[in-house]
Amino acid sequence: MSTPKSPGRPRNPAIRAAVLDAARELLAAGGLPAVTIEALAARAGVSRPTIYRHWPNSAAVAMEAFVSATLPSGPPKPTGAPLTDLAAHLRKLAQAFASPTGRSAAALLAASQGETELTKAFRNHFIMTARHEGRRLLTLAAAQGQLRPRLDLELTLDLIYGPLYFRLLMGHAELSKSFTDRLLQLALAGIAPRP
Amino acid sequence: MSTPKSPGRPRNPAIRAAVLDAARELLAAGGLPAVTIEALAARAGVSRPTIYRHWPNSAAVAMEAFVSATLPSGPPKPTGAPLTDLAAHLRKLAQAFASPTGRSAAALLAASQGETELTKAFRNHFIMTARHEGRRLLTLAAAQGQLRPRLDLELTLDLIYGPLYFRLLMGHAELSKSFTDRLLQLALAGIAPRP
Amino acid sequence: MSTPKSPGRPRNPAIRAAVLDAARELLAAGGLPAVTIEALAARAGVSRPTIYRHWPNSAAVAMEAFVSATLPSGPPKPTGAPLTDLAAHLRKLAQAFASPTGRSAAALLAASQGETELTKAFRNHFIMTARHEGRRLLTLAAAQGQLRPRLDLELTLDLIYGPLYFRLLMGHAELSKSFTDRLLQLALAGIAPRP
Amino acid sequence: MSTPKSPGRPRNPAIRAAVLDAARELLAAGGLPAVTIEALAARAGVSRPTIYRHWPNSAAVAMEAFVSATLPSGPPKPTGAPLTDLAAHLRKLAQAFASPTGRSAAALLAASQGETELTKAFRNHFIMTARHEGRRLLTLAAAQGQLRPRLDLELTLDLIYGPLYFRLLMGHAELSKSFTDRLLQLALAGIAPRP
DNA sequence: CGGTAAACGAGACGGTACGTCGTGTCTTTGA
DNA sequence: TCAAAGACACGACGTACCGTCTCGTTTACCG
Numbered sequence: 001m002s003t004p005k006s007p008g009r010p011r012n013p014a015i016r017a018a019v020l021d022a023a024r025e026l027l028a029a030g031g032l033p034a035v036t037i038e039a040l041a042a043r044a045g046v047s048r049p050t051i052y053r054h055w056p057n058s059a060a061v062a063m064e065a066f067v068s069a070t071l072p073s074g075p076p077k078p079t080g081a082p083l084t085d086l087a088a089h090l091r092k093l094a095q096a097f098a099s100p101t102g103r104s105a106a107a108l109l110a111a112s113q114g115e116t117e118l119t120k121a122f123r124n125h126f127i128m129t130a131r132h133e134g135r136r137l138l139t140l141a142a143a144q145g146q147l148r149p150r151l152d153l154e155l156t157l158d159l160i161y162g163p164l165y166f167r168l169l170m171g172h173a174e175l176s177k178s179f180t181d182r183l184l185q186l187a188l189a190g191i192a193p194r195p
Numbered sequence: 196m197s198t199p200k201s202p203g204r205p206r207n208p209a210i211r212a213a214v215l216d217a218a219r220e221l222l223a224a225g226g227l228p229a230v231t232i233e234a235l236a237a238r239a240g241v242s243r244p245t246i247y248r249h250w251p252n253s254a255a256v257a258m259e260a261f262v263s264a265t266l267p268s269g270p271p272k273p274t275g276a277p278l279t280d281l282a283a284h285l286r287k288l289a290q291a292f293a294s295p296t297g298r299s300a301a302a303l304l305a306a307s308q309g310e311t312e313l314t315k316a317f318r319n320h321f322i323m324t325a326r327h328e329g330r331r332l333l334t335l336a337a338a339q340g341q342l343r344p345r346l347d348l349e350l351t352l353d354l355i356y357g358p359l360y361f362r363l364l365m366g367h368a369e370l371s372k373s374f375t376d377r378l379l380q381l382a383l384a385g386i387a388p389r390p
Numbered sequence: 391m392s393t394p395k396s397p398g399r400p401r402n403p404a405i406r407a408a409v410l411d412a413a414r415e416l417l418a419a420g421g422l423p424a425v426t427i428e429a430l431a432a433r434a435g436v437s438r439p440t441i442y443r444h445w446p447n448s449a450a451v452a453m454e455a456f457v458s459a460t461l462p463s464g465p466p467k468p469t470g471a472p473l474t475d476l477a478a479h480l481r482k483l484a485q486a487f488a489s490p491t492g493r494s495a496a497a498l499l500a501a502s503q504g505e506t507e508l509t510k511a512f513r514n515h516f517i518m519t520a521r522h523e524g525r526r527l528l529t530l531a532a533a534q535g536q537l538r539p540r541l542d543l544e545l546t547l548d549l550i551y552g553p554l555y556f557r558l559l560m561g562h563a564e565l566s567k568s569f570t571d572r573l574l575q576l577a578l579a580g581i582a583p584r585p
Numbered sequence: 586m587s588t589p590k591s592p593g594r595p596r597n598p599a600i601r602a603a604v605l606d607a608a609r610e611l612l613a614a615g616g617l618p619a620v621t622i623e624a625l626a627a628r629a630g631v632s633r634p635t636i637y638r639h640w641p642n643s644a645a646v647a648m649e650a651f652v653s654a655t656l657p658s659g660p661p662k663p664t665g666a667p668l669t670d671l672a673a674h675l676r677k678l679a680q681a682f683a684s685p686t687g688r689s690a691a692a693l694l695a696a697s698q699g700e701t702e703l704t705k706a707f708r709n710h711f712i713m714t715a716r717h718e719g720r721r722l723l724t725l726a727a728a729q730g731q732l733r734p735r736l737d738l739e740l741t742l743d744l745i746y747g748p749l750y751f752r753l754l755m756g757h758a759e760l761s762k763s764f765t766d767r768l769l770q771l772a773l774a775g776i777a778p779r780p
Numbered sequence: 781c782g783g784t785a786a787a788c789g790a791g792a793c794g795g796t797a798c799g800t801c802g803t804g805t806c807t808t809t810g811a
Numbered sequence: 812t813c814a815a816a817g818a819c820a821c822g823a824c825g826t827a828c829c830g831t832c833t834c835g836t837t838t839a840c841c842g
Contacts, residue, residue, distance in 0.1 A: 048803090163350075163358070188385055202790045205791090248793085253824095398807085398808065398818070399817050539778070563739060580774045583734070
């Protein structure tokens with residue numbers, strides 16, 4: 001009823017998987033510019049036109065491959081203290097994005113000029129997944145009175161996540177292990193002197 | 196002393212200018228992917244080999260063009276209050292990024308995979324120029340007792356610039372006019388409740 | 391049996407023809423140096439990569455074009471007298487070489503340095519085709535007792551064709567109409583005095 | 586009187602020599618296509634414009650280099666029998682042109698399209714030097730009654746030299762040591778049966 | 781003996797062509 | 812109908828030489 005059972009030979013579901021596997025390997029090896037339709041086809045043992053039948057272009061393949069590759073592990077065990085959990089979350093995030101695959105995420109984001117459906121989907125999956133966890137923990141902390149009242153939550157999230165992504169992408173400064181901890185602490189206390 | 200005047204026919208300085216002009220136009224029109232050597236040569240009225248004599252690839256041209264396109268105006272008149280000046284500086288930076296050319300800066304940043312000479316040069320020119328002004332103003336503010344003592348200056352700079360670049364690169368939220376003001380205010384006060 | 395019908399889209403036979411036509415025109419107009427891949431592509435209305443799919447380089451195209459340009463007409467009607475037929479064959483060959491296209495054959499022959507596949511192919515097609523006819527006629531003449539017995543056939547062929555190609559390549563003397571006749575006559579009689 | 590002693594710095598004669606040496610090396614190594622102005626300049630330690638000051642193009646350099654490289658040794662000692670001397674002369678010639686440098690002579694000849702001054706000079710020097718020796722010996726033989734009377738000398742020369750150059754350039758058959766001897770013998774006797 | 785004229789090295793420059801790579805579309809054959 | 816294989820037009824790549832040019836420097840001769 002919903003899918004009226006299209007006639008003819010059905011699509012081989014193994015193809016999607018093979019192409020996405022190839023994309024992940026290529027991403028890890030050579031970053032986004034290495035993910036060409038040509039290379040995907042060769043590595044997946046699939047013809048180029050077949051790939052075009054499944055995705056509109058190579059960026060779409062890369063995005064889908066990336067989405068299904070990052071952050072597969074669940075959140076760490078909550079300790080009950082939201083800000084402690086947030087610190088752990090940030091540490092884990094920094095670690096994940098320090099990987100070569102993580103580096104190419106930036107390229108993917110920036111390379112997708114304009115506001116296509118895919119860009120949005122990717123952003124949702126990729127940034128918002130982490131951001132959602134952060135938002136949950138901040139809301140929890142606010143409820144326990146550990147945050148200033150009437151805080152702009154989105155701005156706060158940017159204040160915390162921004163510097164992290166910034167250092168990762170720019171590489172202008174070391175990303176020491178204590179970085180996220182010190183960052184969170186500074187964000188909490190503020191840079192103005194105590195009155 | 197100085198440059199010992201290299202032998203041979205001197206380079207025609209008009210060529211650099213013409214190519215960079217062409218690059219700026221192409222950047223504005225079609226973003227980074229439009230900046231091809233072919234298009235540059237055609238638009239600047241210069242042969243392709245000549246462009247390769249001046250830059251190693253199209254990304255290098257785009258970077259240089261972008262660098263010389265942003266922040267062309269000098270710093271605004273100082274008001275004497277460093278934090279006020281900082282707020283103005285951030286507003287201006289955000290405005291530069293909101294331009295169509297600014298959008299392609301994201302692509303440029305992310306496209307430069309790895310630690311090439313160009314990445315570093317671009318980072319120095321493009322990020323560090325702004326960052327240097329920020330550092331100057333923060334140091335001034337600290338001297339006037341408007342900042343918490345013994346602040347980690349680099350971390351503080353990331354706390355302020357990070358969210359700005361983050362929104363630029365991700366595009367998950369507007370770069371509204373009030374954004375930098377609210378950001379600076381939040382960073383100053385911190386997100387923890389006042390004791 | 392035969393060709394097992396290769397998979398994939400079949401080659402467009404019109405392309406070969408168009409490129410070879412273009413090559414012949416270019417050969418006639420500007421000689422071998424005019425036969426560039428670029429010019430071929432432009433004149434044949436075909437993309438450059440496509441030409442490379444069919445031939446390894448411009449010399450190969452020129453050779454094939456030349457091969458199919460010379461000796462297009464079949465052998466003249468045999469008169470029954472092999473040596474008379476041979477004289478006619480040589481006259482025709484000399485005439486073909488005297489054409490502007492014929493001039494570039496020299497360049498083609500000499501330009502192919504070393505023993506590449508192409509050199510051999512060209513030699514087979516271009517020289518051996520004529521030589522084969524000569525061999526046929528000489529064998530016939532020998533059978534009729536018009537040649538000295540136990541003649542080294544290959545040496546004899548060189549004795550006849552050599553001077554012809556020599557004048558073509560060197561250009562030190564005219565390829566006059568009577569040249570081949572006088573040449574054949576001299577070869578037959580020998581230069582030593584009759585005993 | 587003739588040369589009114591031009592003013593300015595005189596040309597450095599060492600340059601001509603250095604460039605011609607370089608040309609000979611390049612000819613031997615890679616044939617005519619290796620003789621580029623660029624390579625000549627690099628190898629001779631001379632600037633490109635300087636080469637253009639001395640020769641109009643690379644072919645001119647190659648020709649001059651080739652001319653001064655071949656057949657430097659004098660003729661072998663005459664035995665008194667002209668036809669024996671001719672056989673020795675042909676053997677030596679075949680040997681000289683079997684060298685890599687000899688191979689490129691063909692390319693040079695064919696590459697020089699049209700009838701420039703240089704082509705003629707080259708032909709004179711290169712072919713006619715050998716041909717002149719052949720003509721001398723044939724004339725001598727004729728005077729001694731060893732040749733048929735009223736022979737077309739130029740045609741006879743082609744009959745002898747043609748097959749030799751032909752095999753050298755085409756390589757369609759072995760160039761055995763006995764080749765020139767058998768060739769001369771066949772030319773003398775003719776291919777027609779003795780009456 | 782100092783001025784002038786050419787030779788020379790170095791390298792920039794506009795051209796032209798090279799051979800390659802990747803794209804996205806298409807046309808076959810076979811499953 | 813899907814999939815494979817491969818042909819094709821297109822566009823850009825980065826490189827190699829070409830022949831010309833503009834410099835600054837060097838080396839002769841000639842007034």
